[in-house]
Amino acid sequence: MAKQKTVHDKLRELGKNLWWSWQPEVTQIFREIDPNLWTDVGHNPVLLLEQYPPDVLEKRASEAVLHTRINWAYRRWQEYMEATDTWGATHAGVLGHRPTAYFSAEFGVHESLPIYSGGLGVLAGDHLKSASDLGIPLVAVGLFYGQGYFQQYLDENGWQQETYTDLKISKLPIEPALSRDGKPVMISVDTRGGKIHARTWRINVGRIPLYLLDTDVPENRDEDRHLTSRLYGGDQRTRIRQEIILGIGGVRALAALGIIPGVIHMNEGHSAFAGLEVIRQRMKEDELSFDEALRETAAMSAFTTHTPVPAGHDRFNAELIEEHLGPQRDELGLRHDSLMSLGRVEPQNQQESFCMTVLAFKLCRRANAVSGLHGVVSRRMWANLWPWRSEEEIPIGHITNGIHVPTWLAAQIRTLYDRVLPLNWYVRTGEPEVWAPVEHLSPGELWETHQTLKSRLITYARNRLIKQARRRDVPETVLAQLSTALDPRVLTIGFARRFAPYKRADLIFRDVDLIGKLMTNPDRPIQFVFAGKSHPADEPGKSILQKIYKLSQQEPFRGKLVFLEDYDINLARHLVQGVDDWLNNPRRPLEASGTSGQKVVLNGVLNCSILDGWWAEAYDGSNGFAIGTGHTHVNQDIQDERDAKSLAAVLENEVIPLFYERDQDDLPQAWIKRMKRAVRTLGWRFNADRMVMDYVSKTYVPAAGGLSCSMDDVV
Numbered sequence: 001m002a003k004q005k006t007v008h009d010k011l012r013e014l015g016k017n018l019w020w021s022w023q024p025e026v027t028q029i030f031r032e033i034d035p036n037l038w039t040d041v042g043h044n045p046v047l048l049l050e051q052y053p054p055d056v057l058e059k060r061a062s063e064a065v066l067h068t069r070i071n072w073a074y075r076r077w078q079e080y081m082e083a084t085d086t087w088g089a090t091h092a093g094v095l096g097h098r099p100t101a102y103f104s105a106e107f108g109v110h111e112s113l114p115i116y117s118g119g120l121g122v123l124a125g126d127h128l129k130s131a132s133d134l135g136i137p138l139v140a141v142g143l144f145y146g147q148g149y150f151q152q153y154l155d156e157n158g159w160q161q162e163t164y165t166d167l168k169i170s171k172l173p174i175e176p177a178l179s180r181d182g183k184p185v186m187i188s189v190d191t192r193g194g195k196i197h198a199r200t201w202r203i204n205v206g207r208i209p210l211y212l213l214d215t216d217v218p219e220n221r222d223e224d225r226h227l228t229s230r231l232y233g234g235d236q237r238t239r240i241r242q243e244i245i246l247g248i249g250g251v252r253a254l255a256a257l258g259i260i261p262g263v264i265h266m267n268e269g270h271s272a273f274a275g276l277e278v279i280r281q282r283m284k285e286d287e288l289s290f291d292e293a294l295r296e297t298a299a300m301s302a303f304t305t306h307t308p309v310p311a312g313h314d315r316f317n318a319e320l321i322e323e324h325l326g327p328q329r330d331e332l333g334l335r336h337d338s339l340m341s342l343g344r345v346e347p348q349n350q351q352e353s354f355c356m357t358v359l360a361f362k363l364c365r366r367a368n369a370v371s372g373l374h375g376v377v378s379r380r381m382w383a384n385l386w387p388w389r390s391e392e393e394i395p396i397g398h399i400t401n402g403i404h405v406p407t408w409l410a411a412q413i414r415t416l417y418d419r420v421l422p423l424n425w426y427v428r429t430g431e432p433e434v435w436a437p438v439e440h441l442s443p444g445e446l447w448e449t450h451q452t453l454k455s456r457l458i459t460y461a462r463n464r465l466i467k468q469a470r471r472r473d474v475p476e477t478v479l480a481q482l483s484t485a486l487d488p489r490v491l492t493i494g495f496a497r498r499f500a501p502y503k504r505a506d507l508i509f510r511d512v513d514l515i516g517k518l519m520t521n522p523d524r525p526i527q528f529v530f531a532g533k534s535h536p537a538d539e540p541g542k543s544i545l546q547k548i549y550k551l552s553q554q555e556p557f558r559g560k561l562v563f564l565e566d567y568d569i570n571l572a573r574h575l576v577q578g579v580d581d582w583l584n585n586p587r588r589p590l591e592a593s594g595t596s597g598q599k600v601v602l603n604g605v606l607n608c609s610i611l612d613g614w615w616a617e618a619y620d621g622s623n624g625f626a627i628g629t630g631h632t633h634v635n636q637d638i639q640d641e642r643d644a645k646s647l648a649a650v651l652e653n654e655v656i657p658l659f660y661e662r663d664q665d666d667l668p669q670a671w672i673k674r675m676k677r678a679v680r681t682l683g684w685r686f687n688a689d690r691m692v693m694d695y696v697s698k699t700y701v702p703a704a705g706g707l708s709c710s711m712d713d714v715v
Contacts, residue, residue, distance in 0.1 A: 007061045008054035010074040015045025016173045017204040019077060021110040022129055022404065024411040026073045032064050033057070043570065044112035047171050081207060086135025092696050094704045098262030099137035102127065103250055103271035105242075106231055107142050109205055111569040113172060114148035115212070117231055118498045118533070120306055122569065123595055124267055125205075126404035130688035132206030133406075133427065136696060139259055141250035141271075143242060144174075144201050144212035145231045152533050152566045156472055158549030160534055160542050164230060169201070177202040177211050180258045187213070187252040189244050190327035196224050198245050200253045211257070213249050232535065240316050240324050243356065247273025248328065255281065262704035264301040265695070266364065269314060269356035273325075275301055275363030280331050290332055294363070302699045303364040305357060305396070306592050308377045309502060315353040316343075345384050361385055361396075366699050369398040370593040373616045377589045399698065400614055401593040402691035405429045405683075408599040410577040412449050416441060430690035435683045443672045444665065450580075450604045450675075451488070457578025458486045461529060464564050464571075485559040491526045491659045493608070494579035494600075496567055499534035499541040502590045506544050508583070509551060510644040518651060520556045524660045526651070527560040529579060531567040576600045581625075581655055584609040585647060587639065588632050598686040604675045608655055610643065614686060623678040625650050 011030070020026040030045050031038045033052065041047035052060065061067055088095075102124075108116030109125040116122060124140075131138045150162035176184040177200040185200040197219040203210040215227040227241050234242075251274050254261060264274055275297055282293040306312065321343070322329075322336055329339045341347035342362055343354030361367055361382065369375040375398030383391050406426060409417075417425065420437045428434045465482045486492065499505055508515055508528075519526055530548055534541035545563075552561045564571060576582070576599040584597050584607065594613035601607070607624035609615040619626050628646045633639040658671050684690065 005074075006054055006058065007067065007070055008049065008052070008057045010070055011045065011057070012049055014073060014077055015049060016175075017077070017081075017206065018109050018113070018173060019080065019132070019204075019206040020045065020073075021112075022406040023073070023076075024406075024414070025069070026077075028411075029066060029069055029073060032066065033060055042112050043110070044171065046173055050171070083135065087693070088131075088135035088137065088696070091693070092136050092701060094701055095137040095262055098260055098704060099139050100263040100265055100700050100704075101250075101254055101259070101261035101274075102131075102138055102140045102265045102267060103246065103274050104140070104142050104267040105246060105270035107140065107210060108569060109203075109210075113203070114167070114568065115142070115145045115231060116569075117149045119593075119595055120268060122572075123306075123401055123593075126402070126407060126595075126688040127267075127692060128205045128208045128210065129404040129407060130402075130692040132208045134689060134692055134696075135207065136692060136700075138208055139254065139261070140205070140208060140210040141246070141254065141274075142210065142212050143228045143231075143246055144214040146214070146216055146229045149231045150533070150536065153468070153471065154545075154549055154563070154565055158546040158553075160545055162536050172203075174201050174203050174212075176200070177209075177253070177257060179256050185253055185256045186217070186219075187249050187256060188219075189248050189252070191241075191244070191324045192326045193323060194221075196220060196227065196241065196245060196249075198228070198249050198253075200256075211250070211253055213245050213253060215245060236316060236320060239314060240320050243270050243314070244273050244324055244328075247271045247275075248277040250274055251277035251281070262300065263700050264297070265699070266301065266303045266360050268304065268306050268312075269360045272303075272356045272360035272363060273328075275359070276325075276328055276332065279363075280328065283332065290334065298363055298365045300703050301364040302366040302368070302695075302703055303360040304368055304370065304399075305360075305378055306370055307590075308374065308381055308592060309500075309590055314356040316356075317353055318350075321354050345382075357382075358385065365395075366703060367396045368699070369396060370401045371613050371617065372398050372400065373589055373612065374398060374592040377592075397698075399691060399694045400617065400686065401595050401598070402685075402687040402689070403595050403598045404688040405602060408573065408576060409602050410453050412452060413577075413603055416446060416449055429687045430684055430693055432684045435680045438676050438679045438683075441676065443667055443669060446604060446675065447667055447672055453578045453603065454492060454580065455488050457529075457574050458488055458492075460574050460578075461486055461562060461564060465562055468565050481559060485562055486527055486529070487525075490560075491524070491581065491656060492529060492579045493526060493581045493583050494529050494575045494605075495583045496529075496531040496572060496575050497584070497596055499532045499545045500538065501540045501544065502587045504585050504587060504640065504643075505530065505532065506547050507585045507640065507644050508647060509548070510641070511648060512551070514648055516556050518648075518656070519560050524656050525560070526656060527562075528583075529562055529564065529575060531564040531571055531575065533567055572596070572599070576605065577603045579605055580659060581605065582607050582609075584612075584615070585627055585643060586610055586612050587636070587643075588612040588628075588630070598682075601678050601682045601686065604679065606655075606671070606674060606678060608647075608650060618682055618686065620681060622674060623681050624674070625654055 014020050104124040106116045106121030107124045108121035128140055147164040153161050155161055179185050188195045188197045197217050198213040198215045199217050201212045216225050278297045279293040282288050343359045344352045369378040378396045379394035383394055386394055420440045425434050534545050549563050551557050552563050582597055582600040582605050588610050591613040597607045610627045611630040628643050663669050
């Protein structure tokens, strides 16, 4: 008879699969074991259980009456993992024996695994979670960054400072990836300067295995041991070495694991070298010529481009390419110029550098942007790759991004939805009819639930502000002021994203006097919560961040404008669930999608955004607010001034009046009506289940079947 599992055994198994991170009931179990410790360990079950030996945990479970709930959670997880009646089982059967391999430079699954920087990584994490929920045969490949992305703090002058912390493998839900004969998987990639070695880790994201390559191994030189230390750190030489490990090393790791992908999905150009390695393997195993292997590889490959901003597309000079891809080139039987031409828009232009995005386009027969407008921009941007086609015929379609509903939806809001939406609605979030009953929600109950989440955010923000201030050793009088910062009764606007100049975080402050008057209006005031990081090398972005911080320290903004440091998934969760209005004002059309605005929708928060990215196809006139008309001026300064005036006008004439217009029960009925419409019209369209289902039907299944591609496949 098998030994019965203890409470500690069950929780340890649950904690080692990140499925728990999008199950609020399971998360609550970990929290209730020790609320203070749960916060101190960064919501990491592995660290929490390390402090609770089996006998101590057993006692604590009894005290908190957790046994039944733990057993329920454990059974539910087992049923989830063993289920065979998934959407994917019906619609993605062709991938069953040859799964999709999803490559990405970063994965933002949970704050306890800080190997992400922002939107791209969180999108990749949401992709994996929805693929798991839907039962899609998919494996993921990335890099393990031993120091993750940087931690941010502001000095006394408001200038961003970066620090790094070593991640300890033993403290994470991670284990060595093993080959079929039970040995840890180690791969190597040749360069002209010698081999780079990497070990492979495995993280379980529900049903999806995430494989991460790590160069911190004794076989490497010191330079290469630190190669995967930091996400987006180092110079061009570091970047290209990271990308050959991700692409070439990633494909080799899958082969060592005995995984033969049916589809290669490159999430952004960072992983484009994967295609070269697949070509090399096909040439070796099947004795194909390079052209034949390229044709076969391209037919099974998909590429998602994420940015129209030039800095987002990695480029390398010919010397770096030869140094790092020379041995690969030799095995492919290519001359140096032939390899370089694969990364050039103009193949014969020897002055043009090697672009990873161009390589990805040339190695894939299916390419997509991440919103409708981004598709238009991308076809125009890369039209020269297909000079024989008109712009409308450029083979770049779009699959609009979405967010993983269980990850970003507040538990309190989900309880409301459970009362009016169909049974098991959360596994049918991509169906329009599922969301129609939102109109039956009680306005008072919806509003009070939102107010509860708003109060939670404000308490959380005050605690973070006090912690930030104490680090600067400020007087007690300042700490006392921070304890009352932000007012739960005041219209609260959130802005949180990467502080890149094109995102224009300071647009609202072009007319400081006007915004000061709006913020201090005695009858209808507003307040702002800002958060976000700037890349360490982005001095203009850091300057914008500093400007906002300095304003927050001055009258009349003090206590009404706050900046919360060290933006991460946990902070994002509080913000998207607790603010009243979400501000997004990029310089159109540079916001490819903008998933932060999608995260707020299901929590009853309204968007106020430039008609760019996803909002350009989402806004219908009554499900949020639009800044500008969607037209852009050829002069950037004029456009910025025009958008700033439009933003101020929208706030003053639409957002503020609608929020403060109350009935006899102090309910903003018109605002609540708009909240409901946003959920009903946007919830089914902009979630990751719908997104992944689109990838399966329009990309994965056709690619796995070797079908030819047309624009209809991806648009």
